Amino acid sequence: MSFPPPPYPPSYGPGFPPPRPVPGRPLTVVFAVTAGLLLAAAVAVNGLLFFGMLFASDSCGTAAGTARFCDDSGGWMLVAMFGPTVALVAAAVTVVLGTVRARRPWTALAAGVLVYAAGPALALFTVFG
Template identity: 75%
Template sequence: MSFPPLAYPPYPPYPAPRPVPRRPFGVVFALVAGLLLAVAVAVNGLLFFGMAFAGDSCGTSAGTARFCDDSGVWILVAMLGPWVALGVAVVTVVLGAVQMRRPWTALAVGVLVYAAGPALALFTVFG
């Protein structure tokens, strides 16, 4: 004895799974961001090293009045400002890439935010 075929399938038909979108630009973005981060860390290291000895010229006429005051606040600003700017730039890039889904725009804004740190350090020393 055989049963008649069912008029409908025994389970609801599911749509075919969507193909996973390929994001080759995601790999390129990660490589470019990593390279820029490595360059920024190297620049910050060199600036930090240079700012450690920038106060040596304060006894001569070569030192700027702002940098050579007795409080030492501007020396700390010049030494740590680029690192703070790098941290803010990394947060900017990560939030812009993840939440806004605009990684290249966020990377450009992050580079501009980072550039303010070394500019502040150099402006502090050379006035």
């Protein structure tokens, strides 16, 4: 005569331990929130700079205009207008590649901030000399 096997897990004793939390999960959420906030701030800065660059050429007929920005080629005007947007795209690519390929999200985020800061700095330097 054979007995059926006991229920699994047994109903007596401490039972199975709860599953362990996945390491790094809270940091992933913090990184995503931080990156999202920085992206929103960068888009706001880009919008303000783009709006300001629309009117930056108004001072070209006066002594307040810079020679670099007010030349007739219009190249520096395009750099000032679209430079921050190009820098934002380059920063986003830097962060994504650094996070996915190198698996160093915080270092990639810091590098992305530095890459982005070059765009508005170039635009402001172009206008104000």
